[in-house]
Amino acid sequence: MNKGFSLLELMVILMIISTIGYFSFPLFTLSINKEHEKITIEKIEKLQSALLYYFDDINNFPISTNNILEDLLALEKNVNNDSRWKGPYIYSEFSEKDYITDGWNNYFLYYYTSGDLFCELRSSGADGKSYTEDDIVKIIDAVHIVKKKINQTRDKMLIINSTAERYRIDNGSYPSSIYSLIPNYLGDSYRYDAWGNEFYVLNGNSFYSIGQNEINEFGEGDDIK
Secondary structure: OOOOOOHHHHHHHHHHHHHHHHHHHHHHHHHHHHHHHHHHHHHHHHHHHHHHHHHHHHOOOOOOOOOHHHHHHHHOOOOOOOOOOOOOOOOOOOOOOHHHEOOOOOEOEEEOOOOOOEEEEEEOOOOOOOOOOOOEEEEEEOHHHHHHHHHHHHHHHHHHHHHHHHHHHHHOOOOOOHHHOOOOOOOHHHHEOOOOOEOEEEOOOEEEEOOOOOOOOOOOOOOEO
16 A cells, blocks of 8 residues: 655655755756857857958948947948948848847947947846956957058059159159049059048159048158058
8 A cells, every 4th residue: 555755755855856956057057158158159259240341341340339229230221321331231140139139138338439440349248247257258359451451552552653653754743643643544443542542642752541540641640651
């Protein structure tokens, strides 16, 4: 005849279940957080790619206003009506606005100061609190893009300055502007540097680019001679 469990046996069973739960719940939580962390890192990598493509075209990152909903809208739409914008840089693999939240469904934090060559993306991590140990931070650096454009600009300038000397021989004077060389000596693509700005004549004997900061410093500063 089955008499069932005694009180002592029930207490032992409950203690075993409680012990298993005590040790397994943190492991379950850790597993969930690892998955959320993986999702967060994947989103940051995709945002990094989008932001670098944006920088390559526009010569800066989207301006930071501490409102990521507005800040990263420039990746979706040409909000500034900039002729250099070639987006969208965020594609349909994301659901609407999904790219601005991390794996825990909290908004990313985005920081950028105009003129800098880097920006920051930050997830507040599992605890949802910014600037704590579990934050996931990515510094996105565009220095390699600037170096590439400097080299492209210098390559163009070698051809322009060489052509300008030929112009001097043919016409007895140095060209007064890049327009003196186009279209008879050079194609229209040589009018602009890698940032889409026209080349200028320096001291009547060479051409220069106003460089990455897009400010004409008349051959000084970051102008490229």
